[in-house]
């Protein structure tokens with residue numbers, strides 16, 4: 123497992139090893155020991171899987187507020203996400219409002235680790251793109267929140283309007299958003 127730091131402390135890019143042979147490949151998509159060796163312990167309790175049929179489907183920018191904040195480990199099962207994006211929304215964080223995006227695809231097998239206190243969103247670049255991600259807390263609709271996809275200065279590099287859910291089309295702009303997260307002075 124290759125682990126790469128990103129400009130956002132706590133947001134990591136992971137590359138599990140793929141064992142290729144004449145049949146295809148095998149890969150351990152998650153092994154708790156890989157991150158524990160780096161001092162990171164994550165107790166995932168829920169796996170999510172979504173499929174977006176249309177190119178340019180944009181889901182985000184979402185979070186769950188405390189006490190049900192979620193860290194997420196995101197990968198692309200089929201197709202291509204560019205980008206999968208994390209935005210720091212921890213009040214007092216030196217990187218508050220900063221974003222990082224990575225291309226996640228079936229081809230590259232990359233995974234993005236997004237700590238609690240960050241927004242998550244993505245846009246798809248191929249039809250029928252599937253995203254699979256692990257979460258450290260259960261779905262809590264009352265804690266579900268969204269920030270407008272076009273209010274964080276993210277360069278989505280996409281021509282034309284994305285396909286949005288009704289919820290995402292009316293989400294609050296970051297400038298008007300009162301984050302429920304506070305930076306604790308530590309790495310995420």
Ligand SMILES: Cc1cn([C@H]2C[C@H](O)[C@@H](COP(=O)(O)OP(=O)(O)O[C@H]3O[C@H](C)C(=O)[C@H](O)[C@H]3O)O2)c(=O)[nH]c1=O
Pocket residue numbers: 170172181182184185194242243244260261287
């Ligand atoms: C997130 C979630 C949703 N649902 C139900 C609620 C709705 O009836 C339906 C679709 O939910 P939503 O439109 O919020 O799905 P997405 O727009 O893909 O939202 C997700 O996309 C972004 C990128 C995320 O990181 C979050 O996990 C999540 O917010 O699934 C559940 O039953 N359990 C869940 O954990």
